[in-house]
Amino acid sequence: xVREISPVEFAPSWPGAESTTLLDVREGWELDIxxxxxxxxxPMGEIPDRLAEIDARQTIVVLCHGGVRSLRVxxxxxxxxxxxxxxxTGGISAWQRDVDPSLASY
Numbered sequence: 642x643v644r645e646i647s648p649v650e651f652a653p654s655w656p657g658a659e660s661t662t663l664l665d666v667r668e669g670w671e672l673d674i675x676x677x678x679x680x681x682x683x684p685m686g687e688i689p690d691r692l693a694e695i696d697a698r699q700t701i702v703v704l705c706h707g708g709v710r711s712l713r714v715x716x717x718x719x720x721x722x723x724x725x726x727x728x729x730t731g732g733i734s735a736w737q738r739d740v741d742p743s744l745a746s747y
Contacts, residue, residue, distance in 0.1 A: 643715040644727040651702060651729060655679070658702040662699040664679055666714045667733070675733060675745045677704070685710045688717060700725040706747075708732045 655663060664722060665672065665680040672682060683691050685705070701723055703711035708731050711723040715728045729736070737744040 642714065643719055645730045646727045647730050648740045649726060652736070652740045654658070655702075658700075660699055660726060661702060662696060663702050663704060663729075664695060664711075664714070664738075665704045666710055667704070671747070674747050675737065677733070680704065685714055688714055692721060695723070697723050700727065702727045702729055704729045704736075705732045707734050 647674060654661065655677070659673060663680040665676065665682045666685040667682075668684050669682075676682075681694070695718070701715075701718060703715045703718070703726065705711040705714075708747065709719060711732060712728045715726045718726045731739075733744070734746065737746050
């Protein structure tokens with residue numbers, strides 16, 4: 642099962658949560674528009690080939706634009722044995738709307 646966490650719940654601990662990895666699974670062109678500092682960027686399609694870059698000892702919070710791709714990746718990580726995975730509900734779109742309206746939207 643994948644836990645859901647809202648941007649409002651997650652934002653106070655990011656950045657700076659030493660035991661948490663924010664995994665951004667958006668495409669590079671999306672990061673050119675808006676990104677969160679400190680996030681690990683691995684596009685969704687590259688996740689299977691780059692699993693070694695994702696530390697299973699960390700809590701992994703997965704981020705995309707609206708929460709759909711990140712949820713799929715979160716389920717994939719859980720199926721591969723990652724013990725602590727959460728989906729950032731609503732993605733960067735919800736972050737921009739609910740946490741930091743100064744961020745660019747798309």
